[in-house]
Amino acid sequence: xxxxxxxxxxxxxxxxxxxxxxxxxxxxxxxxxxxxxxxxxxxxxxxxxxxxxxxxxxxxxxxxxxxxxxxxxxxxxxxxxxxxxxxxxxxxxxxxxxxxxxxxxxxxxxxxxxxxxxxxxxxxxxxxxxxxxxxxxxxxxxxxxxxxxxxxxxxxxxxxxxxxxxxxxxxxxxxxxxxxxxxxxxxxxxxxxxxxxxxxxxxxxxxxxxxxxxxxxxxxxxxxxxxxxxxxxxxxxxxxxxxx
Ligand code: SF4
Numbered sequence: 001x002x003x004x005x006x007x008x009x010x011x012x013x014x015x016x017x018x019x020x021x022x023x024x025x026x027x028x029x030x031x032x033x034x035x036x037x038x039x040x041x042x043x044x045x046x047x048x049x050x051x052x053x054x055x056x057x058x059x060x061x062x063x064x065x066x067x068x069x070x071x072x073x074x075x076x077x078x079x080x081x082x083x084x085x086x087x088x089x090x091x092x093x094x095x096x097x098x099x100x101x102x103x104x105x106x107x108x109x110x111x112x113x114x115x116x117x118x119x120x121x122x123x124x125x126x127x128x129x130x131x132x133x134x135x136x137x138x139x140x141x142x143x144x145x146x147x148x149x150x151x152x153x154x155x156x157x158x159x160x161x162x163x164x165x166x167x168x169x170x171x172x173x174x175x176x177x178x179x180x181x182x183x184x185x186x187x188x189x190x191x192x193x194x195x196x197x198x199x200x201x202x203x204x205x206x207x208x209x210x211x212x213x214x215x216x217x218x219x220x221x222x223x224x225x226x227x228x229x230x231x232x233x234x235x236x237x238x239x240x241x242x243x244x
Contacts, residue, residue, distance in 0.1 A: 009172050013180040016051055020044055020184025021191075028192045034215035038085040040188075041141075044181045048147060051177045062171060063154040069134050070157045071149045073125035075118045076201035077230040078143040079186060083199060084215045087208035089141045102137075103209050105129040110206045117231045125161045129202055143201060148178035194219070203228035 006014070024040050064071075090102055106129040116123040130138050136146070151157035152169040160168045189196030195218070204225050208214045211224065218224045 009176045012051075012173065012176050013183070016047065016177055016180035017184035017187070020047055020181045021187045022184075023047065024185045024188035025191060028188065028194075032192075032219050034084065034088070034219070037081045037215055037219070038088060040185060041081045041085045044144065044185055045141075045147070048144070048178045048181045052174065055171075055173050055177075057171045057173050061152060062150050063152060063157060064150050067134060068154060069127075069131055069136070070154060070161070071151070072128045072131045072136065072146075073161065074149075075113070075123055075230070076128065076143055076145050077198045077232070078145060078201050078204065079182065079189070079196050079199060080194075080204070080218050080225055081185065081189070082141075082143050082182075083201070083204040083208045083225070084218065086138060086141050086143075086205060087214070089138065090209065091212075099209075102129070103206075106202055106206050106209060110202045113200070114203050115227070115231065117233060119233055120161075123231075129205075144178045144182040145201075148175045150174050193221070195221075195223070195225070197225075198230035198232070199225050199228045200230045 023043050027036050027040050027043065030036070090099060094102060109126060109129040113123060113126060128136075130136060130142075136142055150171050151160075152171070156168055186196035207225055207228060211217070214224050
């Protein structure tokens, strides 16, 4: 029997993840440095943005608008390169006092959420430590999961907060694009012998902010982010849906 034809979302996922994988592999092949790690994430974001520029979805159909931060109370899954770049960006763009305040907020949230399973009971909605005055304070370097998340209806998004989010209607193109970028990065990291496992943003960022040498140590294979793993329930292995 002939194999079932690939869905448009699966085609999109394959194209984006393959490009992301080869781009990441090429960067790592030309030299392993903290700067290269930052470039991996920047190139991944640019790849996702390029695909989003030709999205067939009418943005007017989405509920996501400036001023809405509903989704920023969910746990965020990410990987080491994104966390390392985010910490470096904060060090570069915040004064010492501001950075101390970011570290305080991140540590306070981590004290509450660390190691909790991502279920409504164990990990109820809690605003992200990087959410300031209702807006993302690191918007340009936010994780791929944050770039991917979207909803058609804000009330659905709010209602789904403490429930099974898979009931949510969303733009699969946006979800698939940024999930595929991150999947490609993870594949390339694994091929290069680097740890591309899913991390929980708050816990991992706390480590990266407290350890200025976190990037060098991670590149050297040290288990820098041990204990910061994303705690997805067994029936929800991904923080983003696979292409369908
Ligand atoms: S990093 Fe920014 S976009 Fe992502 S959850 Fe935190 S505040 Fe929201």
